[in-house]
Amino acid sequence: MNTQEILHIALKLAGLQDTPADSGVVVAGENIRKIAFGVDIEVAELLLARELGVDAVITHHPKGGLPMVEFHNVMSNQIDRMVTAGVPINKAQKALHERMEEVSRSHHVANYDRVMSAARLMKMPFIVIHTPADILAENLVQEHLDKCLGNTGKAVVKDVVEALEQLPEYRNTLAKPIIRVGRESDYAGRVFVTMAGGTSGGANVIRAYFEAGVGTLVVMHMPDDAIKAVKEQNIGNVVVAGHMASDSVGINQLICELKKKGLQVLRMSGVIEP
Known part of the structure; x- marks a missing residue:
């Protein structure tokens, strides 16, 4: 299995047609059989994953590239949830606007290449799966x-x-x-x-x-x-x-599906065993 196929499984399970801005393949890879899945993956976790002999690493929280820089854009999805609760769509948009700008400013100054470059130099396939699990x-x-x-x-x-x-x-x-x-x-x-x-x-x-x-x-x-x-x-x-x-509730559903596909998945960095 390759990284894009793994991402597609997550999207399908969550009922999504398109890849959200906070998710995606950061470093592509093929022939994946063993995965490490963590809520937060930093360079230390990548090194540990390599020691454990995994073929790919999945992080839940965006740690690099466009999934991190464009993270604030995913917040607009909250408008649909608010409308479901009965909030008028115009009120929902205005209520969310200030917080979206705050998150955008925070991520704009962050080091978006730190973990991504480490994964790339290690040739470690690296995937971000955030919104689908949530x-x-x-x-x-x-x-x-x-x-x-x-x-x-x-x-x-x-x-x-x-x-x-x-x-x-x-x-x-x-x-x-x-x-x-x-x-x-x-x-x-x-x-x-x-x-x-x-x-x-x-x-x-x-x-x-x-x-x-x-x-x-x-x-x-x-x-x-x-x-x-x-x-x-x-x-x-x-x-x-x-x-x-809460993150683990979503992640474990995805892990269950990946195991059905024959993949071995190691939980780490915050993922709670069900």
Whole structure:
């Protein structure tokens, strides 16, 4: 199997026709049988992977080239998710705009060639698979919570956390799901999962969700300034499911598919065993 075929498997599994800006083949390779897959791959992980005799390395978070430089453009995908939640499309776009510019500025000054050049010099096939895995995680977690919580309208935020911990990645992680805004006994209301779209949309995006009728937002992670702002808004609840665990929910679905194709996959650098 080659690197492009592996990427295609991820796209197909996530229901994507085109390769998102934050994903792609960084260093192409052929005859791949053994893969190392990590949430974050730096030069040290590439060296370790070579010592372990792998034929290719997959990183979840973009670590080089266009997937890193164009990362902010993927955030526009959050608009579709916000619209699904009931946010008017024009409001969704405006709520996201400032945060997209902030992420763009941050990545514009980053060393986008550091890991990529190391992989290239090592002749190590290197793939970035970010948005496809996040979509898989978002879909699975939403379906699971819908099934567990039902439509009684009486679920509280503690029920959301307990339902998350039924999934193996959240059960096995050291960083358990946690309530960042709200209390265990607060009514959850409509529970909505947002995990794809690059990174956190920030306080304005979260407010837009709440104003559209979402009662509890389930996210991978949230920066402190956004948590502070959302607490001040005093509209809804936020459950931070956990970064490594949530990433692993999507990654493990892809790993399962790659194994079905006969590939050996080593989990490393943050990927939690299911």
